[in-house]
Structure formats: C-alpha cells, structure tokens
Amino acid sequence: MRRVLDGGFELDDERSRIDLDAITAFLTESYWAEGRSREEQSRLNDESARLVGLYRGTEQVGFARVSYWETRNVAFLNDVYVLDEHRGHGLGVELVRETVDGGPHADALWLLRTNDMHRLYAKLGFGLPDEKWMVRGRGVSAAAPSHP
Numbered sequence: 001m002r003r004v005l006d007g008g009f010e011l012d013d014e015r016s017r018i019d020l021d022a023i024t025a026f027l028t029e030s031y032w033a034e035g036r037s038r039e040e041q042s043r044l045n046d047e048s049a050r051l052v053g054l055y056r057g058t059e060q061v062g063f064a065r066v067s068y069w070e071t072r073n074v075a076f077l078n079d080v081y082v083l084d085e086h087r088g089h090g091l092g093v094e095l096v097r098e099t100v101d102g103g104p105h106a107d108a109l110w111l112l113r114t115n116d117m118h119r120l121y122a123k124l125g126f127g128l129p130d131e132k133w134m135v136r137g138r139g140v141s142a143a144a145p146s147h148p
C-alpha cells in the first residue's frame, strides 16, 4: 500500500522504509513510551502485524503500529504520532484511517489507549466500550460491575 496525500505527503506500509532512528527519537520522548530504546522499538516493530509510515519525501513525519491477535481478530493501535510541525492539517486522521481501514485488519475489533486524543479516534469510529467489557491492569481500579 502506498497512498499519496495532498502537500507532498505519503502513507506507506512498507516496513523497510521505516526510519528506526526517527521513530525512536520521537517515541522515546512520548508519554507512553518514555525511555524506549532503539532495540526495543526494533523488536516491537518486528513483532507487529503492520507498520504505517507517513512521509514527506524521504523524511519520516509520522508513524503508527498495529499489534494483531489473529485467534480473536483483535487489533491494538500503538505508537501513533505526527511530527509537531505538520499537525493540525488532517494528517493524523489520514494516518489512523489508513492504519485501521486500509489494511488487512479493517474488520478486527480495535483497541487503543489515549490520554487526550479521543476526538481524533472518534472520527474513525472508536468509542467507549459497553458494559460487557472489563479490563485489568495499569490504570484500572477493580470495581464491582454495575451490570452484574
């Protein structure tokens, strides 16, 4: 897949095109992957089902990574970013749209975590789970379900 966007930008899921140094430089400073090393990022990339890069010419200006659990058709969206100087022009929406809808996981159940970008993901069909879902782990406090 290779998709040309306005303004000379391009989306591409070709793994060999990913600039590991560039994505590590951003992600290691992010709130969710603070301190992540180049080696860790490389391993995560290798273990991921799909990597989508946003490029301007040869420069990597954005990225998204998909983890996929085939036996349950569940996909997790990770490591989404667009470089600061290119934000606010719809590139983030197109990056996520391509990652979610453009690849082989379009019909999966998609999961993600975000501190503050709920509106972005809502544009692409993400919503809050219904009462059938329960989660356990970091940031989750155990509570009796209100719908037993």
Ligand SMILES: CC(C)(COP(=O)(O)OP(=O)(O)OC[C@H]1O[C@@H](n2cnc3c(N)ncnc32)[C@H](O)[C@@H]1OP(=O)(O)O)[C@@H](O)C(=O)NCCC(=O)NCCS
Pocket: 080, 081, 082, 083, 086, 087, 088, 089, 090, 091, 092, 093, 094, 113, 114, 115, 116, 117, 118, 119, 120, 121
């Ligand atoms: C999230 C990110 C990829 C969005 O990229 P972008 O190119 O600016 O996004 P778009 O221009 O396509 O904006 C799409 C929508 O995202 C939401 N959005 C964008 N910036 C936002 C912000 N600072 N706060 C809350 N919502 C925001 C808005 O709903 C926006 O649509 P609107 O302008 O019509 O309201 C980018 O801001 C980024 O890389 N942020 C830092 C890393 C990050 O937080 N990644 C997401 C982790 S879950």
